[in-house]
Every structure is written in structure tokens, then in C-alpha cells.
Amino acid sequence: MPETSLKFIFAGGGTGGHLYPAIALAQELEKSGCSEIMFIGTSYGIENKILPNYNFQFKRIWMRGLQRKITLTNLLFPIRLIVSIMQSVVITLSFKPDAIIGTGGYVSGPALLAGLLLGTPTVIQEQNSYPGLVNRLLGKKVKQVHIAFEDSAKYFQGQKNIKLSGNPVRNLSSMDKSSARNKFNFDENLPVLLVFGGSQGARAINNAVLASLEEFSRIKLQILWATGQTEFDSIAPQCARYKANVLVLPYLEDMASAYAAADFALCRAGASTLSEIAICGLPSILVPYPFAAANHQAFNARSFEKSGAAIVLPEKNLNQETLTDAVKGFLNNPDKKHLLSKAALKNAKPDATKEIIKDMFSLIKTGG
Secondary structure, three states, X not given: XXXXXXXXXXXXXXXXXXXXXXXXXXXXXXXXXXXXXXXEEOOOOOHHHHHHHOOOEEXXXXXXXXXXXXXXXXXXXXXXXXXHHHHHHHHHHHHOOOEEXXXXXXXXXXXXXXXHHHOOOEEEEEOOOOOOHHHHHHOOOOOEEEEOOHHHHHHXXXXXXXXXXXXXXXXXXXXXXXXXXXXXXXXXXXXXXXXXXXXXXXXXXXXXXXXXXXXXXXXXXXXXXXXXXXXXXXXXXXXXXXXXXXXXXXXXXXXXXXXXXXXXXXXXXXXXXXXXXXXXXXXXXXXOOOOOHHHHHHHHHHHHHHOOOEEEOOHHHOOHXXXXXXXXXXXXXXXXXXXXXXXXXXXXXXXXXXXXXXXHHHHHHHOO
């Protein structure tokens, strides 16, 4: 079967961590000439805002995740699930995909179940060290499960369809360190700390950095800081006196250049973030988001720490003293920084996108 005749359905969303790997895979499939790609999502998750900006077909189903408290939405969950499976079956029968790929979130469940019911090859791509509920439940039934962390394999014990492939990430090819620092007007001879907390920022990280600016200025640390849109207006004026060493932005569009300019990073522990800093060999201080679903960021961070690629600083312990101590630990010990960088690179899977697609093509051609 020629690759140009293949059709794929992707189902994943709710958060960017589930959606963006799917988009990376879909874009790579487009490059290979695949004829049609469709996304299944909901009206509630981030996919409803992001996917209309792309040229992919997009079908919405009624599915919605369970809430943390007793609500009408939770009471409707069994009905939503049944209806969403039926909707996914209708979409699959109409579109006739060669494979269905679930990348996590509740929306992937009905789509994968539809594929299993109809005999369509099904694939799971799990980004996190601790797999999501849908992937844990359906991992034994699908044809392939692609994981990004070796620690994930224990949740799929006894299965022969597990592949340590890594996470699909955006293109991070960029300029060299010197050119990247010039772009941000940083001194090439002084260290640079990259601070970010995702598209919405991270208040705990922002507060700790703000409290530490005086000490960071004293040790001549340069900071490239993405505060998140909601906190930028309150933080930026407080950084005015440090503008020689601190560049504050609401959001970093060019993450490739930001990674290239930095010596180390202070950030959350989302799966895509960790995959990107690994590819860049960037040592990191990780502050897992404590309210992430199933505490998956803590699992991600501990996996990175266990491999020697990062220092983990739980949010409950994050303050001016612990942050400045961690930063000085990097600056005063170049050998430690080098070892962390080397370990991060060992975690990198720069060819993850192509490897997953190669395996999917093989699955379709051989039928599993």
C-alpha cells in the first residue's frame, strides 16, 4: 500500500501535552504525502482552540473528563462515554482510516474503542512516565504502545507491543549559543538561566524568581524569563531595575533559540518540556506541577532525576533560599552541570516522530 493513500485519525487533547505530540506526528505524516488526516476532539479541551489553526479535518465528540468534585458532568459520564463511542464509530466508518492513534486524554478512549470494535489498527503514544488512565486500560488491547520513559514499561507488564520511542516534539534546530545570546542581547560570557512554566506560566516559580532577583543580580546571572501572560503585567515593572541582566517576556515564541541561549533551565516537568530539554542537553531544576492529573509531572521529574539529568525541587519546598542554593550549585560546580547535560542527552529521542511513523507504516502493511 503506497504511503500516499494512507489515512489516519488522531485522538488526544484536553491539554497541550496530549495534543502537540499528535500534531507533530500529523505534520510529519503530511510531509510523507499521506492523503488525509483527521483529529477527533471535544469542545472543552485545548484542541478546540488550537486545531482550527491547522488544515486538518476536525470532528468533535461529546466526551468530557471526570471532574475533581461531584458535578452533573460526572453523573453524565457513562452516558457521555456511550454516546462518544457511537460518534467515534460513525466517524471511523465514514472516514475509513488505516490507523487510529490515541495520544491521551479522555477523548482518546472512545476513538480507540471504536477502532478496536471495527478492527482498525490502533496505536497509543504515551508521553508521561506514569501513563494516563485510558492508556493503562487500553494498552493491552491496541496493536502498538509507544512510550517516552523507560519507567512507563512497568505499567504495561507482559505486553509485547511496547516500544520506547520517545515523544514527538517540535523542530528545535536553531542558531548556535553565541548567536542566540546576541538575539536576546545577553553577554556571551555570563551564565543564562531560562525560566518558564508553560503557556500560562507558573506562579510558584515566578514568585521564587522574583524574590531571588537581588541575589541573582549580585552573582551576575542573566535570566530569560517567560512569566506567562496572566502575570506578566505585574512582574515586568518589578524587574525594571534588573533590566541589564533580566529579559522578561509573557511568552517565548522561539523556544529553540531560548534553549540554545541557556546554560540551564528552571521549569515544570511536563512530558514535552522534558523531551525538548533532553534533546538540547539542557540541565534543569524541575518544579513539578503538584496538581497535574495523577501527579504525572512528579513521576516525570523523578524519572529524569533518577537518570542524573535534573535536580527536582518540589513546589512545597520552593522559596528564595532553596532556589538560590540550587542555582549556585550549578554555577559553582561546572562538572556537575556537564554531567547533568550529558545525562539529559542520553534521555533524548530526537528521531521519535520518524520512528513512531515508521512503526505505524509497518503495522498497517503487515496488519500487526
